Amino acid sequence: xxxxxxxxxxxxxxxxxxxxxxxxxxxxxxxxxxxxxxxxxxxxxxxxxxxxxxxxxxxxxxxxxxxxxxxxxxxxxxxxxxxxxxxxxxxxxxxxxxxxxxxxxxxxxxxxxxxxxxxxxxxxxxxxxxxxxxxxxxxxxxxxxxxxxxxxxxxxxxxxxxxxxxxxxxxxxxxxxxxxxxxxxxxxxxxxxxxxxxxxxxxxxxxxxxxxxxxxxxxxxxxxxxxxxxxxxxxxxxxxxxxxxxxxxxxxxxxxxxxxxxxxxxxxxxxxxxxxxxxxxxxxxxxxxxxxxxxxxxxxxxxxxxxxxxxxxxxxxxxxxxxxxxxxxxxxxxxxxxx
Amino acid sequence: xxxxxxxxxxxxxxxxxxxxxxxxxxxxxxxxxxxxxxxxxxxxxxxxxxxxxxxxxxxxxxxxxxxxxxxxxxxxxxxxxxxxxxxxxxxxxxxxxxxxxxxxxxxxxxxxxxxxxxxxxxxxxxxxxxxxxxxxxxxxxxxxxxxxxxxxxxxxxxxxxxxxxxxxxxxxxxxxxxxxxxxxxxxxxxxxxxxxxxxxxxxxxxxxxxxxxxxxxxxxxxxxxxxxxxxxxxxxxxxxxxxxxxxxxxxxxxxxxxxxxxxxxxxxxxxxxxxxxxxxxxxxxxxxxxxxxxxxxxxxxxxxxxxxxxxxxxxxxxxxxxxxxxxxxxxxxxxxxxx
DNA sequence: TAACAAAATGCAATCGTTTGCAATTTAATT
DNA sequence: AATTAAATTGCAAACGATTGCATTTTGTTA
Numbered sequence: 154x155x156x157x158x159x160x161x162x163x164x165x166x167x168x169x170x171x172x173x174x175x176x177x178x179x180x181x182x183x184x185x186x187x188x189x190x191x192x193x194x195x196x197x198x199x200x201x202x203x204x205x206x207x208x209x210x211x212x213x214x215x216x217x218x219x220x221x222x223x224x225x226x227x228x229x230x231x232x233x234x235x236x237x238x239x240x241x242x243x244x245x246x247x248x249x250x251x252x253x254x255x256x257x258x259x260x261x262x263x264x265x266x267x268x269x270x271x272x273x274x275x276x277x278x279x280x281x282x283x284x285x286x287x288x289x290x291x292x293x294x295x296x297x298x299x300x301x302x303x304x305x306x307x308x309x310x311x312x313x314x315x316x317x318x319x320x321x322x323x324x325x326x327x328x329x330x331x332x333x334x335x336x337x338x339x340x341x342x343x344x345x346x347x348x349x350x351x352x353x354x355x356x357x358x359x360x361x362x363x364x365x366x367x368x369x370x371x372x373x374x375x376x377x378x379x380x381x382x383x384x385x386x387x388x389x390x391x392x393x394x395x396x397x398x399x400x401x402x403x404x405x406x407x408x409x410x411x412x413x414x415x416x417x418x419x420x421x422x423x424x425x426x427x428x429x430x431x432x433x434x435x436x437x438x439x440x441x442x443x444x445x446x447x448x449x450x451x452x453x454x455x456x457x458x459x460x461x462x463x464x465x466x467x468x469x470x471x472x473x474x475x476x477x478x479x480x481x482x483x484x485x486x487x488x489x490x491x492x
Numbered sequence: 493x494x495x496x497x498x499x500x501x502x503x504x505x506x507x508x509x510x511x512x513x514x515x516x517x518x519x520x521x522x523x524x525x526x527x528x529x530x531x532x533x534x535x536x537x538x539x540x541x542x543x544x545x546x547x548x549x550x551x552x553x554x555x556x557x558x559x560x561x562x563x564x565x566x567x568x569x570x571x572x573x574x575x576x577x578x579x580x581x582x583x584x585x586x587x588x589x590x591x592x593x594x595x596x597x598x599x600x601x602x603x604x605x606x607x608x609x610x611x612x613x614x615x616x617x618x619x620x621x622x623x624x625x626x627x628x629x630x631x632x633x634x635x636x637x638x639x640x641x642x643x644x645x646x647x648x649x650x651x652x653x654x655x656x657x658x659x660x661x662x663x664x665x666x667x668x669x670x671x672x673x674x675x676x677x678x679x680x681x682x683x684x685x686x687x688x689x690x691x692x693x694x695x696x697x698x699x700x701x702x703x704x705x706x707x708x709x710x711x712x713x714x715x716x717x718x719x720x721x722x723x724x725x726x727x728x729x730x731x732x733x734x735x736x737x738x739x740x741x742x743x744x745x746x747x748x749x750x751x752x753x754x755x756x757x758x759x760x761x762x763x764x765x766x767x768x769x770x771x772x773x774x775x776x777x778x779x780x781x782x783x784x785x786x787x788x789x790x791x792x793x794x795x796x797x798x799x800x801x802x803x804x805x806x807x808x809x810x811x812x813x814x815x816x817x818x819x820x821x822x823x824x825x826x827x828x829x830x831x
Numbered sequence: 832t833a834a835c836a837a838a839a840t841g842c843a844a845t846c847g848t849t850t851g852c853a854a855t856t857t858a859a860t861t
Numbered sequence: 862a863a864t865t866a867a868a869t870t871g872c873a874a875a876c877g878a879t880t881g882c883a884t885t886t887t888g889t890t891a
Contacts, residue, residue: 175848
C-alpha cells in the first residue's frame with residue numbers, strides 16, 4: 154500500500170496506519186511503559202519505516218518545553234572583530250557538545266540581533282528554555298535585565314562577580330597574578346598590560362598584575378596599562394605606536410588573549426625585537442595555535458570543556474528549579490618559549 | 493492596574509487589555525494594513541510596554557514556518573578535532589550573520605547528533621525550514637538522503653561536484669593549481685601534498701597540484717601525496733615521520749588548510765629546517781592567524797563572507813520555490829613570506 | 832436620510848501533540 | 862463462573878497564534 158506522498162505524515166496518520174489512537178501512538182513513540190511493549194516496538198518500527206518524526210512546534214506548544222538553549226555571543230559593542238576569536242568559538246563548540254549530550258539543541262545568536270530583551274525574545278516566546286551568555290561585555294545591562302525576568306540563564310565571565318545569576322569562568326585574578334609573577338621571575342620589570350580593565354574579567358587579571366608587582370616590590374607605571382580592544386589588530390597597532398613614540402621601553406607583555414599576544418608578537422618581530430630575549434610575553438586562553446607559534450606562546454590555560462559542562466549543568470539546574478551557584482574552572486599557566 | 497505577574501502573557505490577554513479581539517491584536521502586531529493605523533500603534537505600544545512577544549511554538553505550528561535554519565557542521569567521522577578549525581568556525585560565524593540579516597535564526601548542530609535522517613529530523617519535524625551543511629565530508633550519503641527528501645538544502649564544498657543540490661565553495665582546482673605553480677616558480681621541485689584527496693574538495697586541489705606539475709614538465713612521485721587528516725597534529729606527525737625516515741627529501745609543501753600548514757611548520761622548526769629557505773609552504777583558507785605566523789603564511793584566500801551570503805541566498809530561494817544553482821566564490825593566492 | 836461601498840474588527844476553525852481521566856480488555860483470585 | 866485488580870487503550874480538552882470569512886462600523890453619495 155503506497156503512502157500518500159504529498160500530505161505530510163502526522164502522528165494521527167501514523168496512528169491510523171498502525172490501527173491505534175493518537176494517544177497510544179504518542180506514548181508508544183516515547184516508550185511509555187503504559188503501552189504494551191509489543192505495541193510500542195511495532196509503532197516505533199512503523200515510524201522509522203516512514204521516517205516519521207514528531208512535529209516539534211506542536212510538541213513544544215503542548216508541553217511548554219523546547220529542549221533548545223539559546224547561546225548568545227555577547228560581543229563587545231563596536232568590535233565585531235572578536236567574532237573570530239578562536240577562543241570564543243571554541244567555547245561555542247564545546248557548549249554545543251555539552252548541550253547535545255544533555256539532549257538539548259543550540260540556537261546561536263550574537264548580541265547584535267534579538268532586540269535587547271533576551272528573556273522575552275528567547276524564553277517567553279518559547280524559542281528556548283534558557284540562555285547561555287558568552288562574555289560579560291562591558292555592561293551587564295542586558296544580562297541583568299534578562300535575569301530579572303526570572304529566566305534560566307548562565308554567563309561565561311568573571312565568576313567572582315556578585316550577580317543574581319551563576320557565572321562560570323576561570324580565576325582571572327589568579328591567572329593574571331601567575332602570569333605576571335612568572336614574567337617578573339624571568340627578569341622582566343617593565344611589563345605592559347595589554348587589555349581593557351573595563352571588563353570584569355580583565356579587571357581581575359589586572360588586579361593580579363598589580364598585586365604581583367606589589368609583592369615583588371615593583372611600582373607600576375600607570376601608563377603601562379593599555380586598554381585596547383581584544384583583537385590582534387589593536388595589539389599590533391598599540392605595540393607599534395608604543396615603540397615608535399617611546400622606543401622599546403618595556404621588557405614584558407601580559408596579554409588578555411592569545412590573539413592579542415599574536416598581534417603584539419607580529420609588531421615586535423617586524424622590528425626585530427627578540428622574544429623572549431628582549432621582551433617576554435604571556436598570552437591568555439591557550440588556544441590551539443599558541444603552541445604552534447614561534448616562539449611557542451606561554452599562556453594561561455582555561456579548561457573550556459569543563460567550563461562548558463558546568464555552564465550546561467548550572468543552566469539545567471535552573472530549568473529544573475534547582476539551586477545554582479557560580480563556578481570557577483581550573484586555570485593554570487603553561488610555560489613555553491615566549492617567556 | 494498591576495499585571496498578573498504569574499500567568500504568562502498571551503496574545504489573548506494582550507488583546508483583552510487592549511479591548512480588541514485576538515485577530516485584531518495579531519494583525520496589529522505584524523503591521524497588517526487591514527487594521528487601522530491608530531489601533532496598530534496602540535497595540536504595538538502596549539505589547540512593548542508589557543514586553544510581550546509572540547509564542548513561537550504556536551506561531552510555527554499555525555503558519556508551518558519556523559524562520560530557523562539548521563546549520564550542520566559535517567565533520568569528518570573520526571576527527572572531531574576539526575571542530576576547532578578556525579576556518580570552519582569562521583564560516584559558521586559568517587553564516588550566522590547572513591542568516592540574521594535575512595531574518596532567520598540559526599540552529600547549530602554537528603553531524604554526531606541528529607540521527608542520520610536530517611530531512612525528517614530538522615525539516616519535517618518543523619525544527620527548521622532548511623539545512624546548510626558545512627563540509628561535504630568523505631561520503632555524501634547523508635546529504636544525498638536529505639536532498640532526496642526534497643528539503644531545502646545547500647552545502648559548502650566543491651562547487652563543481654554534480655549534485656541535486658546547490659554547492660557553494662571556492663574553486664579548489666584553481667586554488668591548488670595556483671598554489672603549486674607558485675611554489676614551482678619559486679624553485680621547489682619536490683613538493684608534498686598534505687591532505688586527503690578522498691574528499692571532493694581536496695581531490696580538486698590535488699588535481700590542480702598535478703596539473704601544475706605537468707605544465708612545468710615535472711613528474712610527481714605518488715608518495716609525495718600524504719592523505720592525512722585535516723588537523724595540525726596529523727600534519728605535525730606526518731612531517732616528523734617523513735623526515736625521520738627519509739630525511740629532508742622535499743622542498744615544498746601544499747597544505748589543504750592553514751592549520752595543517754601550522755602543524756607542518758612546527759615540525760620543521762623543531763628540526764631547524766629553514767622556511768622558506770629549505771622548504772617553501774602554502775596553506776589554504778587564509779585564516780586570521782596566517783599573517784600573524786612567522787614566517788607569515790602564503791595561503792589561498794577564500795571569501796567566506798560572500799560564501800555565507802551566497803549559501804543563505806541559495807537556501808532561501810529553495811524555501812521560496814525558486815530555482816538554484818551551485819556557486820563558485822572568489823579565491824586567490826596571498827603571497828607572504830613562507831614561500 | 833436612505834442606500835451602499837469601504838474600512839475595520841471579530842468569529843471560529845485550524846495547526847499536531849500531549850495527557851488526565853474514563854473506558855475497555857486481560858489476568859488473577861476465590 | 863463471578864468478581865476484582867491490573868494492564869492497555871481511547872476520548873477529548875488543552876497549548877497559543879493565525880486567517881478566511883462574516884459582521885459591524887464608518888464614510889460617501891444621491
